[in-house]
Amino acid sequence: MKDIRLMKGNEAFAEGLIRAGCDGYFGYPITPQSEVLEYLSAQKTKERTGMIVLQAESEIASIHMVYGGAACGKRVTTTSSSPGISLMQEGISFMAGTELPCLLMNVVRGGPGLGTIQPSQSDYFQAVKGGGHGDYKMIVLAPASVQEMFDFAKLGFELAFKHRIQVMVLSDGAIGQMMEKVELEEQIPRMTDEEIIKKYPWTTTGKTPDRERNIITSLDLNPVKQEIMNRKFQAKFKKIEQTEVRFEKIMCEDAEYLFVAYGSSARICQKAVLLGREKGIKVGLLRPITLFPFPTIELAKLSKQVKGMLSVEMSAGQMVEDVRLSVAGAVPVEHYGRLGGIMPAPDEVLNVLEENFIKEKNYARHTV
Amino acid sequence: MSDQEICQPENMVYCRTALLTDAPLSYCPGCGHGTAHRLIMEVVEEMKLQADTIGVAPVGCSVLAYDFLDIDMQQAAHGRAPAVATGIKRLMPNKFVFTYQGDGDLAAIGTGETIHACNRGENITIFFVNNGIYGMTGGQMAPTTLPNMKTATSPFGRDVETMGHPLKITELIAQLPGTYFVSRQSVHTPANVRKAKKAIERAIQYQKLNKGLTFVEIVSNCNSGWKMNPQEANDWMEANMFPFYPLGDIKVPK
Ligand SMILES: Cc1ncc(C[n+]2csc(CCOP(=O)(O)OP(=O)(O)O)c2C)c(N)n1
Ligand code: SF4
Numbered sequence: 053m054k055d056i057r058l059m060k061g062n063e064a065f066a067e068g069l070i071r072a073g074c075d076g077y078f079g080y081p082i083t084p085q086s087e088v089l090e091y092l093s094a095q096k097t098k099e100r101t102g103m104i105v106l107q108a109e110s111e112i113a114s115i116h117m118v119y120g121g122a123a124c125g126k127r128v129t130t131t132s133s134s135p136g137i138s139l140m141q142e143g144i145s146f147m148a149g150t151e152l153p154c155l156l157m158n159v160v161r162g163g164p165g166l167g168t169i170q171p172s173q174s175d176y177f178q179a180v181k182g183g184g185h186g187d188y189k190m191i192v193l194a195p196a197s198v199q200e201m202f203d204f205a206k207l208g209f210e211l212a213f214k215h216r217i218q219v220m221v222l223s224d225g226a227i228g229q230m231m232e233k234v235e236l237e238e239q240i241p242r243m244t245d246e247e248i249i250k251k252y253p254w255t256t257t258g259k260t261p262d263r264e265r266n267i268i269t270s271l272d273l274n275p276v277k278q279e280i281m282n283r284k285f286q287a288k289f290k291k292i293e294q295t296e297v298r299f300e301k302i303m304c305e306d307a308e309y310l311f312v313a314y315g316s317s318a319r320i321c322q323k324a325v326l327l328g329r330e331k332g333i334k335v336g337l338l339r340p341i342t343l344f345p346f347p348t349i350e351l352a353k354l355s356k357q358v359k360g361m362l363s364v365e366m367s368a369g370q371m372v373e374d375v376r377l378s379v380a381g382a383v384p385v386e387h388y389g390r391l392g393g394i395m396p397a398p399d400e401v402l403n404v405l406e407e408n409f410i411k412e413k414n415y416a417r418h419t420v
Numbered sequence: 421m422s423d424q425e426i427c428q429p430e431n432m433v434y435c436r437t438a439l440l441t442d443a444p445l446s447y448c449p450g451c452g453h454g455t456a457h458r459l460i461m462e463v464v465e466e467m468k469l470q471a472d473t474i475g476v477a478p479v480g481c482s483v484l485a486y487d488f489l490d491i492d493m494q495q496a497a498h499g500r501a502p503a504v505a506t507g508i509k510r511l512m513p514n515k516f517v518f519t520y521q522g523d524g525d526l527a528a529i530g531t532g533e534t535i536h537a538c539n540r541g542e543n544i545t546i547f548f549v550n551n552g553i554y555g556m557t558g559g560q561m562a563p564t565t566l567p568n569m570k571t572a573t574s575p576f577g578r579d580v581e582t583m584g585h586p587l588k589i590t591e592l593i594a595q596l597p598g599t600y601f602v603s604r605q606s607v608h609t610p611a612n613v614r615k616a617k618k619a620i621e622r623a624i625q626y627q628k629l630n631k632g633l634t635f636v637e638i639v640s641n642c643n644s645g646w647k648m649n650p651q652e653a654n655d656w657m658e659a660n661m662f663p664f665y666p667l668g669d670i671k672v673p674k
Contacts, residue, residue, distance in 0.1 A: 076511050104510045108503070109536035116500040116533070120476070120507025123494045128507065146497050245512070256492035256508075258471045258515055267486045269477070269495035 068205025115143030145184030149270025170393025450650025452640030499530020
């Protein structure tokens with residue numbers, strides 16, 4: 053029988069970690085994602101699967117604990133919300149420089165600064181354009197349901213180890229806090245140390261006589277070697293762009309207008325599409341599931357079909373830049389965003405689409 | 421007798437540690453880092469721990485420690501080594517995990533990570549080389565810089581009124597219930613080297629007991645940063661550093 057439960061997004065992610073064979077979670081509380089650490093602590097994970105759960109003294113310490121565990125080939129993770137993720141940027145950059153796989157989740161809240169605990173999507177740039185110092189990218193997954201919060205724990209680890217990269221689940225306060233039905237997949241076993249050593253020969257698990265010592269470092273004072281390393285990183289990101297793009301298309305077949313939205317905004321736009329269709333407006337939704345790699349090619353294709361696109365985000369206009377780059381001026385692309393932790397309503401979003409494109413009002417009206 | 425006849429294994433009283441690589445050390449001549457490296461590797465070799473050891477290198481002059489030590493190592497961000505070691509040890513509890521850190525790394529940017537790893541009683545070992553200065557970045561003032569000591573950023577001497585007091589971080593962490601063994605040594609004379617080795621041995625042995633963090637401070641020189649030749653630096657260290665940072669065990673198991 054299938055294991056179906058009613059769960060909060062944050063809890064579903066935590067349960068997803070356990071069932072994905074996660075070895076270690078190192079976290080620090082912050083609203084609106086504290087339930088992850090609370091749920092894991094209540095689950096007695098040590099007894100359930102052997103998974104280690106530790107409350108660190110800060111986000112800085114958490115991410116560096118993740119760094120230590122990841123270098124041993126373990127499935128390790130931490131989660132936080134906006135101000136905490138900012139603190140982790142140092143460690144994330146070090147993991148990028150050492151190509152260590154790990155899973156991270158940002159349950160985004162309104163900023164900048166201490167901001168608000170309400171949901172927002174204003175950390176898009178930070179997540180998809182690097183975030184810390186140096187030229188690097190993470191794979192960024194954007195869940196739009198509690199089910200995806202669960203599913204992306206496993207998917208995230210798989211992608212992280214497949215490419216030796218950091219994977220960030222970019223959620224938000226609404227998805228983290230809302231409750232929905234979730235179908236839970238079976239628990240997969242954690243890997244043993246022997247399996248890890250065999251599968252990941254690069255790990256620091258203790259130098260044995262049959263191999264050279266393994267060193268995890270991002271330091272190379274020789275700029276020529278640094279450039280070679282960086283070119284290798286870039287080639288990896290290129291490959292990911294070619295192979296790992298994920299998106300969902302809703303009512304796009306005959307669409308004349310297109311919403312582009314991810315996460316909570318996509319849920320709102322999904323409703324707006326239905327409202328639009330009731331009014332006879334042929335509108336569809338492209339929901340990027342991976343924000344890096346971005347569904348550039350799909351948007352370019354759709355730009356040949358639709359008359360205009362509206363990027364709906366809970367930000368002042370971040371993803372819209374990527375949408376515009378994708379369509380390269382082929383169709384008008386507008387942005388609509390609510391800021392500071394406010395979520396737009398479906399009819400509000402549909403009105404904006406109508407005003408911008410259908411009633412042929414001034415395009416610039418809603419750009420920020 | 422020829423050299424060959426003399427150099428027989430049975431005559432050997434001292435030789436190079438197999439766990440040091442052939443890479444030329446990047447330290448200034450006379451610097452204590454090299455001796456400290458050697459001692460740690462000597463003990464790891466004698467205890468046959470190579471396959472069970474994971475080391476964490478800091479940021480500072482010893483950032484390249486992994487080039488010299490023939491063991492698996494990770495390089496940590498400035499100050500974060502105790503957190504990195506925590507992650508390793510929690511997930512590989514049967515390994516011998518140590519960090520190697522300077523005073524700028526451990527007692528300035530990494531104070532938080534140091535205190536909390538100690539206070540949680542992580543079963544790791546910290547080797548702490550205290551030369552009272554930031555060696556790598558050009559000899560700036562460290563938290564451990566002595567009062568009135570001249571550095572690149574206290575060119576008229578450390579004025580405690582404006583720059584604060586030197587931080588006795590080792591005494592501080594010895595207070596914490598999570599530390600099991602805390603010792604302060606030096607490596608500037610053969611006698612001190614022997615004592616330091618004993619402390620290193622104990623720190624490593626105690627880690628196996630899972631009773632808390634073991635910590636060995638090595639008070640050392642920084643000839644370049646102090647702008648002295650090695651002999652002057654060692655003399656200055658004895659005269660000025662040891663009175664403030666007295667050598668000996670600070671916390672031993674009951
Ligand atoms: C985040 C960060 N800040 C500053 C630096 C620059 N930095 C490199 S080494 C160092 C001081 C190291 O001093 P110490 O730990 O005493 O080691 P020593 O060089 O004396 O052995 C500093 C400030 C850095 N690498 N990273
Ligand atoms: S600068 Fe100082 S600490 Fe660094 S290697 Fe030279 S003497 Fe040693």
